[in-house]
Amino acid sequence: MVRRLLILIALTGLAACRTETAGRTTVSTQAQVPAAMQGVEARQLFGAHSHGSRQDPVPHGGYAKGCLAGGVELPETGPTWQAMRLSRNRNWGYPETVSFIKDLSAKAAAQPGWQGLYVGDVSQPRGGPMLSGHRSHQIGLDVDVWMLPPKRLDLSVAERENISSISLRRANGAYVNEHWTRQHHEILKAAAKDSRVARIFVFPGAKVRMCKDEKGDKSWLRKVRPWWGHHYHFHVRLNCPKGAKGCVDQKAPPPGDGCEDAEKWVQDILNPPPPDPNAPKPKPRRQLEMADLPRQCVSVLQSQ
Numbered sequence: 502m503v504r505r506l507l508i509l510i511a512l513t514g515l516a517a518c519r520t521e522t523a524g525r526t527t528v529s530t531q532a533q534v535p536a537a538m539q540g541v542e543a544r545q546l547f548g549a550h551s552h553g554s555r556q557d558p559v560p561h562g563g564y565a566k567g568c569l570a571g572g573v574e575l576p577e578t579g580p581t582w583q584a585m586r587l588s589r590n591r592n593w594g595y596p597e598t599v600s601f602i603k604d605l606s607a608k609a610a611a612q613p614g615w616q617g618l619y620v621g622d623v624s625q626p627r628g629g630p631m632l633s634g635h636r637s638h639q640i641g642l643d644v645d646v647w648m649l650p651p652k653r654l655d656l657s658v659a660e661r662e663n664i665s666s667i668s669l670r671r672a673n674g675a676y677v678n679e680h681w682t683r684q685h686h687e688i689l690k691a692a693a694k695d696s697r698v699a700r701i702f703v704f705p706g707a708k709v710r711m712c713k714d715e716k717g718d719k720s721w722l723r724k725v726r727p728w729w730g731h732h733y734h735f736h737v738r739l740n741c742p743k744g745a746k747g748c749v750d751q752k753a754p755p756p757g758d759g760c761e762d763a764e765k766w767v768q769d770i771l772n773p774p775p776p777d778p779n780a781p782k783p784k785p786r787r788q789l790e791m792a793d794l795p796r797q798c799v800s801v802l803q804s805q
């Protein structure tokens with residue numbers, strides 16, 4: 502009886518918590534979702550749009566649960582970049598993201614052997630969940646940058662479909678391989694030092710290598726976060742723009758350069774800890790529907 506009461510209290514607490522969250526991020530209720538959009542996977546709806554919404558640019562929601570109003574296209578080719586895999590139509594973002602990419606690519610072009618950057622996925626024209634890949638990249642503030650140094654910026658559409666990036670990792674990501682260069686260090690550093698950037702995801706061996714090689718101020722390394730995958734590209738995540746109320750920032754990385762933490766990742770790759778028998782089973786993930794997203798995402802889809 503007492504136990505049941507406790508559960509009830511816990512559930513009520515949870516419900517209150519959820520309402521509060523909903524208040525802040527204005528998650529829609531089923532009633533606000535038009536009938537035609539109910540019960541449909543949001544990724545189907547967002548995947549059907551070929552251009553941005555005719556609205557003022559606003560990221561709505563969080564990196565892995567949101568959408569993008571007024572998305573702008575990163576031109577397929579510029580003086581110091583090329584967007585790759587054009588068939589995916591994911592070279593769209595919040596305007597600040599597009600300018601960030603242009604700026605970083607100009608810095609990359611100043612590195613020996615680099616003509617600029619090959620740019621992977623940003624977001625779909627209206628952001629939102631995608632039919633394949635990524636859980637994040639939903640609000641136009643995430644961008645994947647290829648590790649492959651661009652030798653040419655005149656790749657054809659077909660070449661951009663077929664060329665592969667290179668992997669920089671060795672031993673499952675514990676170390677960098679022979680393709681790692683000082684230029685990678687400098688480009689990642691330039692990205693991390695940009696005030697628009699919140700964090701960068703890259704495989705653990707790369708972070709440890711940069712921690713060792715950096716002889717000057719290491720504070721920028723705080724934003725470089727070790728993560729699974731991310732050896733064919735690194736992933737840059739921008740801060741929510743100032744004043745964008747419905748945009749949900751991720752918690753800031755812990756203080757410090759994070760170099761010790763990255764060492765720990767490496768040790769865990771080299772000597773994997775035994776599996777925790779009490780670890781909860783991962784829950785199967787349900788596809789997001791419009792009722793899971795901020796209510797503004799309905800108008801993002803409905804807009805011209």
Ligand SMILES: [Zn+2]
Nearest residue numbers: 643644645736
């Ligand atoms: Zn990414």
